[in-house]
């Protein structure tokens with residue numbers, strides 16, 4: 001599958017989990033959903049950082065976007081760590097989660113609105129398919145390691 005489609009699917013998936021989290025009141029369910037969000041974001045960030053960004057950042061028009069994206073990832077990871085420590089039943093959890101969600105939303109908008117269209121201009125379909133395969137295999141490895 002095309003690399004950009006894979007990453008967009010991940011984005012949709014996480015968005016859906018955040019929405020579910022917003023509706024969930026049961027404590028066990030909230031914990032379960034947060035763990036999934038945590039894992040999915042970690043893996044998504046990992047495959048972008050190890051496969052996708054390194055494959056695109058040598059293009060002058062993309063290098064700055066990648067640098068910004070890496071900063072966003074660091075912020076999200078720091079928030080995830082704070083949330084892990086707080087636990088989903090803590091008082092501050094909701095507002096921190098909101099902060100994470102807004103940060104992720106903003107980051108996704110930049111990727112889908114600026115970075116991916118540029119990548120579509122600079123890479124052909126064959127290259128994006130190949131990159132998609134590399135992403136899939138990195139994701140497979142990351143999932144096996146996460147369980």
Ligand SMILES: [Fe+2]
Nearest residue numbers: 007044048111
């Ligand atoms: Fe992404």
Ligand SMILES: [Fe+2]
Nearest residue numbers: 048069107111
């Ligand atoms: Fe990203």
